[in-house]
Amino acid sequence: MNIEKILLHRLKMKMRTPFTTSFGTQIDRYVTIVELIDENGLSGFGECVAGEDPLYSEEFMDAALVAIKKYFGPLLIQSKVTHPKSVTEVFKPFKRNMMAKSGIETAAWDLYAKQQGLPLYKILGGDKTQVDVGISLGLEKSDELIIEKIREKVEEGYKRIKVKIKPGRDVEMIRAIREVFPDIPLMADANSAYTLDDIEILKQLDEFNLMMIEQPLGSTDIVDHAKLQKEIHTPICLDESIDSYENAKAAIELGSCKIINVKVGRVGGLTESIKIHDLAKENNIPLWCGGMLEAGVGRLTNIAITTLPNFILPGDTASSSRYWEEDIITPEVVAENGVVQVSDKPGIGAEVDFEKMKKVLIQTDEITKEDALDMVFFD
Numbered sequence: 001m002n003i004e005k006i007l008l009h010r011l012k013m014k015m016r017t018p019f020t021t022s023f024g025t026q027i028d029r030y031v032t033i034v035e036l037i038d039e040n041g042l043s044g045f046g047e048c049v050a051g052e053d054p055l056y057s058e059e060f061m062d063a064a065l066v067a068i069k070k071y072f073g074p075l076l077i078q079s080k081v082t083h084p085k086s087v088t089e090v091f092k093p094f095k096r097n098m099m100a101k102s103g104i105e106t107a108a109w110d111l112y113a114k115q116q117g118l119p120l121y122k123i124l125g126g127d128k129t130q131v132d133v134g135i136s137l138g139l140e141k142s143d144e145l146i147i148e149k150i151r152e153k154v155e156e157g158y159k160r161i162k163v164k165i166k167p168g169r170d171v172e173m174i175r176a177i178r179e180v181f182p183d184i185p186l187m188a189d190a191n192s193a194y195t196l197d198d199i200e201i202l203k204q205l206d207e208f209n210l211m212m213i214e215q216p217l218g219s220t221d222i223v224d225h226a227k228l229q230k231e232i233h234t235p236i237c238l239d240e241s242i243d244s245y246e247n248a249k250a251a252i253e254l255g256s257c258k259i260i261n262v263k264v265g266r267v268g269g270l271t272e273s274i275k276i277h278d279l280a281k282e283n284n285i286p287l288w289c290g291g292m293l294e295a296g297v298g299r300l301t302n303i304a305i306t307t308l309p310n311f312i313l314p315g316d317t318a319s320s321s322r323y324w325e326e327d328i329i330t331p332e333v334v335a336e337n338g339v340v341q342v343s344d345k346p347g348i349g350a351e352v353d354f355e356k357m358k359k360v361l362i363q364t365d366e367i368t369k370e371d372a373l374d375m376v377f378f379d
């Protein structure tokens, strides 16, 4: 793919409204955009979705940046890959660091698609020209406030509402929501806030006809989720626990979930996402695409993977304006009546807008071909 240079654009973006989950509140979103530049000056873009702190998973942005600078950037430049599907293999000797790997792997896919002059979704094997989207709403201080938020988003046309729950903000909150909205497609995401000791609470949620409950138990657990799924009717959807093809396979075999939320960053990139997609399809496990409060680049990558056939349920790929006063891409992502049109432009389908990006840029780091070729691995 002839990569000459890698730029890491580190951004600080302000969330339009703070986003609260069981593990904390996000006000500023630190974003890293990986730009791969080839010998002809063509650029491919990917987004590293690691959080600022290791609260969702063990990864965090400062560490991911070191991992890209020290390992994955130089390795990619040294490699002779001719297709982005091989990038995962190149990175494989270095364990985990999925979000670091994904930031650069997704950029390689965008670059390749642009080199071919084709939209990324077609290169990935997608066949949808539009995708259904839902919205993920953070915890609010009161039931009245979350009900107001839901009303607004239902009116905007989002096809599925996800609310965050945590111990003490669960059964009664969902009951209050269901009293006002008895029939909307509704689900709850616990972000691993419960244990099997809470099984009575989780059983009570069966009453509310939720589409699914996302990641109720430990963030790396597969075994206890299988026990829980036998005790509750609500389908379990795994998020945090699925960080590779191997543990997707384990979860499916053990019956730990009936649905999987695929996050490209969490599983190390698009190649691994496709592997999980194919496995889930064979096993009749429906998928949807999760989000990590991405800026436009990551959002477009997510939309591209959602065009694969087994992404059956609406994803967390809402409009840019749901997250940001101004996104860093032109045009921005717009969901109309809960549907996003997939762009047919080459690559991810929109331009990174450097004028917009400059306003939120902290710093750009560079990995040159010269530096990369000097580095020795595996001696």
Ligand code: OSB
Residues within 6 Å of the ligand: 056, 136, 189, 191, 239, 290, 291, 292, 293, 294, 316, 317, 318
């Ligand atoms: O668990 O899906 C999650 C945001 C940050 C970290 C984890 C999660 C989320 C969301 C929002 O639910 C998804 C989005 O809209 O990008």
Ligand code: MG
Residues within 6 Å of the ligand: 189, 191, 214, 215, 239, 240, 290
């Ligand atoms: Mg989740």
